[in-house]
Amino acid sequence: MTHALTDDAVTKDGCAIRASGVGRVFAGTKGHQVIALDDVHLEVAEGEFVSLIGPSGCGKSTLLRIVADLDHPTSGSLTVFGKSTHQARVDQDYGIAFQQAGLLPWRTVAANVGLPLEVHGVARSDRQTRVEELLELVGLTDFARSYPDQLSGGMQQRVAIARALAESPRLLLMDEPFGALDEITRERMQAELVRICSETGAAVLFVTHSIPEAVFLSDRVVVMTPRPGRIIEIVDSRPTAGHARDDEFRDAEEFFHTIARVRELLHGGPVAAARGVETR
């Protein structure tokens, strides 16, 4: 087990996230209500990688924001490690990364990664050691003193991931973190993330609209539909025994199989076999 799991807080039920009947209604213009989420039930186990996928407007980002306590459900309840989302946020039980890397441009890479530690009063020397570890984890040791504008989009996103991992959270929330990256960088980042997750043992809630990305990374893929945002089905996408999540897996039969299954669900009907079509 890694340090991420040796946290003193004990989870009562082995659940990182437990959502039951979560709904979120936004007050729209002229009294119209927009139902962003409706009756969402979801459990994410500790150390599990779960992706939320669906067309825009299906509430996947809203769900993630509710988990992060950046938004609040209008019905139902949601707990993180058995605590209220507010408590989990205050206790820094999760790390978060967004589609925009969101690095502070006036801080060096090292200072950006150390930001959460700094605002939570971690001593300078401890901070330095941890930042070095994290930069090594994401392979950016040589760029510690660089500024964000000197980095490529992929590198910036790696810094953001390192920052999200700074406090060794047992849960990582990622909102389309690779959405703005090009195909090649994206696949490399996915491989990096698989490695990082296996090293830290953190649970991940991952929002994406790329089917292959969701299938490649996740243990389970949560397929959602818009208006109102609902879960249609949860697809198991764990590679069968003997398979690792590596580039070979991208060419495996079962990989395409799962992709086709998710696709079907998203399109609401059978779709022609997936091989050779978009595998992003």
Place this chain on the structure above:
Amino acid sequence: MTAPSAWARFAVRALLGTGGVLAVAGLWEAYKALGPDTGVVVHGVVVLPRTTDMAMPHVWDMLHKFSQPVNIFSGHQTVGSAVLDACVFSLKLAATGWLIGVVVGFALAVLMARFRLAESAMLPWIVLSQTVPLIAIAPLVRRWGSQIHIGGWTWTSENSVAVIAAYLAFFPVAVGALRGLRSPDATHLDLMHAYGVGWWRGLVKLRLPASVPYLLPALRLAAASAVIGTVVAEVSIGLRGGVGRMIIEYAQSAGGDPAKPWAPIFGAIGVGLVAAGAVGLIGLLLRPYRRGEAS
């Protein structure tokens, strides 16, 4: 790297700047030499000034004036040193006014950024405040100020001038800083929220540094406004010793000595340049916070 060094870039900019000044002087002299004495008149309207020595003294006469005695009674003091003294006097007042204006403007911006209500309540008044003519408020400030006595300290006309300079200087700072404090991305704000950081910590860690690119132009504008405020206030209050009053005094001798009124005008420009330059130095100190400007 093949990019030109910082010094080379500085040299190019200095050359371009000097070239610009020389071009203006050249244009002045060229029009003076070639233009009609009576000026260019279209349908009875004078569109370009007369080119006589009275209306447009030679550039070199204006410059030469700096080395001449102020007048026949003044003994040794040259126009140059008199203007310099006046400039230093005015610059001090402008700097005081600028400082007050920056502090007040920034405090207002923080208040408005923190409380929406404060913004709705104050911003219209802040904008309105700048539409009041300086000439109108100068005597008021002086009259109110003269009633202030704290211990042995009494309000002076210098204080009035600094306050009026501040009255002009606070505006760009309040508006610019407010924009700057509001400039962080939603992602950054979410991040701070996720870290459980309160508003005031967020101010220090996020909003303040993010406001720098907006703040610097505001500070430069405030510097220019403070100089203008000082000059105008000196005139309308009638404070002796600064460039404002000197411009009026020297203008009276324009009839016999057309180059003389230009000396304090150049002096005032000099004060403005020094003020802007000082703000430029602040910009250099805050360079790390300006990286966002590029991207």
